[in-house]
Amino acid sequence: MEVFKNVLCPFCGCCCDDLEVEVDSNKIINVKNACALGRGKFLSIGEHRLLKPLVKVDGELVETDLEKAVEKTVEMIKNSSYPVFYGFGCASCEAIKLCLEMADLSGGLADNISVVCHGPTILGLQDMGIPSATLGQIRHRADLIVYWGCNPVEAHPRHTIRYGPLSSGRFVTGRKSRRMVVIDVRKTPTATMADVFMQVKPNSDFEILTALRALVNDLDLEVEEVDGVPVAKLEELADMMINAKFGALFFGLGLTMSYGKEHNIEAAIALVRDLNKKTKFVMIPMRGHFNVTGANEVFTWQTGYPFCVDFSMGYPRYNPGETSAVDVIARGECDLLFIIGADPCSHLPHYIVERLKNVKLVVLDPSITPTVKMADVAIPVAYVGIEASGTAYRMDGVPLQLRKVVDPPPGILSDVDVLNRIVRRLK
Amino acid sequence: MSGKLLIKNGFVFDPVNGVDGEIMDVAVENGRIVEDVRGTDVRVIDATGMVVMPGGVDVHSHIAGSKVNSGRALRPEDHYRDYEIRRPGLRSGVGYTVPSTFVTGYRYARMGYTTVIEPATPMLKQRHTIEELNDIPIIDKASFPLMGDCWFVMEYLEKNMLKECAAYAAWLLKALKGYALKIVNPGGLESWGWGRNVRGLDDNIPGFNLTPREILRGLCKVNQMLNIPHPIHVHANRLGQPGNYQTLIETMDCVRDLYNGTKPVIYLTHCQFNSYLGESWIELSSGAPEVADYVNKHPHVVIDIGQVIFSSATTMTADGPFQFQLHLLTDYKWVNADVECETSAGVVPFKYKKRSYVHAIQWITGLELALLIKDPWRVFLTTDHPNAGPFTEYPRVVGWLISRKAREATMKKVNARALKRTMLDSIDREYNLYEIAIVTRAGTAGILGLKSKGHLGVGADADMAIYDFNPRNIDLSRDYKLVRRALRRAAYTIKTGDIVCVNGEIVKSTEGAILWVNPSVSQDLENAVVSDIRRRFRDNYTVEFENYLIDESLLINSRPLKIKGGV
């Protein structure tokens, strides 16, 4: 038996890098230090595996070899007048680079799944900036931690222990020396841990944030309650924020995807920014997939834009709403969709999935997903971070190495190797 | 790169070898300068009537890493109108102040620059910096880790454990593939962890029993002990504050006694931002004469100017408290990015306007520094890209240096009150091409300790720039616009013997190397320090020790520099 130490968990944006994986005869038999979600991923990689490349012939998916599948993919990309390359939540940075090269070479559109999760965070940032920090800064210094519209106990299980209220740092040690606030539309398991839980009505986040910011800026409010929350309670929270020596705001899809979207984030940024006039305060988005942050980083350094990049006119163009993959698909504008590290047929709204019926579909995935079942070409790949190495970025932008602990099933390559074959032929 | 090249009949400017515009041939084989090349396979470039120089070496330009990328993401409006269309063999991308990686490489090569230093990278995010450097084509590059406010460094210095500190610094450079020690606003970044700043060299740093002065002196000694080729690279305290020239001079002076008469011991970067006289913004004036006077009298100091260009800019530094002040001053959007146990960073867009009194003072201060410091080997041309302006505007700065007329043309348009309160108008000095070659390549390569760069002697890297203007037929001062144009688009850029650019168009994209240093440390000392660091690593960081290291295999083209001496 072999034990791999310091393994990065390829599940959520926490990117815990202290896992111990026990491997015997190329089989993972145990995972230590991981949460149930991460552990589950390591132990279930054998399930529903896509083991052979598939090509659609007369409406039926039939097995083929890698060469033929690659050839067919290259032909489809070359013939496409507007290919869309989408996904990248669960791909390594190395694979993302190759996809961007493909999009650049073929005049396509490249977009990552942040368009359906933290895209509004990016848009908010582009208007306001963002006062942020790495997670360790919070562990060492934060005496106030606010979770807004996110539920780490269920979605990022080790967040509170490694980086949040339960962590122990140099200047602030342990839960007792920190205050924890949760703001959400329902009492989540995270909320039960909090010192203060403020329940808000759905879609009222913008109003509440605006009111808080006004209070932080010493304005008198002319109302007694804001969307059902008494102003006295908001005043308490504002005071708590101002009086913190170091405050941190974590926010999730409850904020980015509710009414107001990017404006909610702008309001949160404006609040945190103004708090910095009185104390120290930072904010970090709770990114979902383990490398969606990396997708934004690679997109940005290669093209200048974090997502929604359209190369169709020979250079990067950016206008989310116009050049965002989901909108392009919804408007029925693309003729080829190339997917890697995502399963849009399970996650996108039904009316958009309907549109995919008229679009050629290429999918690279380790397992048989609903998207694979709809594909014209499906190519199996290794699980990155388990069967292949690479680079991923934690939710706070810290780059880390994904490790290979077992070999993929026979004949299956990493996504990087498959993409390299495609890119070589496109050149 | 194995190709043979002969560059014939150019006016060669090679200050390291004392060549000042003489008509010479330069021969290249296997990527290096050779005595002569022969054979039928020699490619001849006729450089008759052109200027031949070593490839440009930029000692301080923010081109890669997490804060640069934050700047790119923050500013889509910076890119919309400035883009490069994909061409066969080349990638597309965008500018303007924060260009994408491919465009960064192309644009430097287009100006005849072949080596560029990213001067501030947080160690925890070094992998990011390396990934971006890998994606910058053609040019060679290196990065300086931000060690000044690193907890391990501060703890060793607190306990006066210099040897251990040196061993730690050496290990960091080696483990993270860094090139020199960078110090930004010493003590100020740790203070910024609490939303505060330090006010001078002798403030106590919150949470530590240490002062900025002790960090500077400690790391300066460490640098000497390790024999690192580049001196400590310092962004001084109180950057961007009126009256800060005194702090700058104090910073220079605090390591004066460590100079042993051989090589400079401290490098002060973008000094323009630290050379302000006056108590407030209203009274702001240039402190360049005072700073230049100090530099002229003290050979232990080297600086670069950080010249302001009147254009849009994106300010980005590890100086978190400064960036926040700039945000408060301008109300422009603001990114802050503190890094645990190490540093902070901030990004704020900016625009330098000719009519603004303060901006005009800044422009004047930079030029005064360049013109009043007599020894061109100790003052270098930078714009602290993209803080004071994008690197693509270097030819404009050269124009101001070589031509009083060029300065006058700009002075006509800048804030008149600023001119009245400064002495720029009374300076007649004009740089010649020999001096330009020093401040843009020979001198910068020298201070970086890059022995095979910045000159055209036998054995040097065949990195060259050929500019299409005839220095004997024109008057630099009068025809500065012609020179400026030629510098914007090199007639040829040669990188490691490859012709990568012809008439300002990139013709070939190559992989530049990443340079890093590997200092010598005795095995026992290294083992002791590494095991100490490893033991305490989890207390400090939220990542594991092993995942902090950068394997050399991550560098597409790695070029380590083994250093003799050490501890």
Added chain:
Amino acid sequence: MKIYQITPAYDFKLPIVADIAKPELFEEKQLSEVLNVEVYEGNRRKRFGELFKVKEAGEAEETTLEFIGDFSKVRRIGRRMSRGIIRVKGTAGIAFGEAMKGGRIIIEGLAGPWLGAKMRGGSIEVYGDAEGFLGGAYRGENIGMRGGSIVVHGKAGWNVGYKMKNGLIVVESDIGGFPGVHMSGGTVYVKGGCGRGAGAFMKNGRIIILGYIPSILASFSFEEIRASIRVEAERLKGRFYTFVGDLSEKGSGRLFVNADSNRHLSFYEQLIEEL
């Protein structure tokens, strides 16, 4: 001056960027040259004449382009136009009339998002609905509409007047949330109702809502009740609650809300007595 009728040569599926299509092009070039101008359809370069049928259809005082049919896939028509008339009988695509400086655009049908984005002058009239970012800016930019006027006779989407600095936007029916967000000048006048977030981050300018508004942001302060408001030559009569904001941005914009359609805001009237 001539009138040109332009129709799609076939049903478009791919996005087309036709930012060169404006009256100036037809004045400066022969029709045969216009037909040869290159336009992107997806990632393919096509000739204008391959994508569009163009015919001359009489004379008018100003050069007039009549787009007849479904142009919903065609983007940026009329970009930076400074004179002449564009008339759409059908559907207009994204960013129609982007950064226009003068002339007139009339859309008899639906318009896409970013209609009149960053407009500087001239007029746009829509006899149908418009989508989001009406007269807006693009991401990261500081300023959207700087001048001119946009009148929509139907509904409009979110972020009407996004980052607007000057000019007038009139929408006769309901609009989505966040009208006048980041506004620094100009007037957004909505005869219908709007969603939440009106005037968020506004520094200056005016927003007038005649219909229902769900709530007033806490960073706005009640100022007075006005009996009339002037919009260009028109004088609106009624009872208008007037709010100042966004105070967190140190803004002095005005938000006027019709009292009669917003009885749930009547509690503000108590503040008058206190004032």
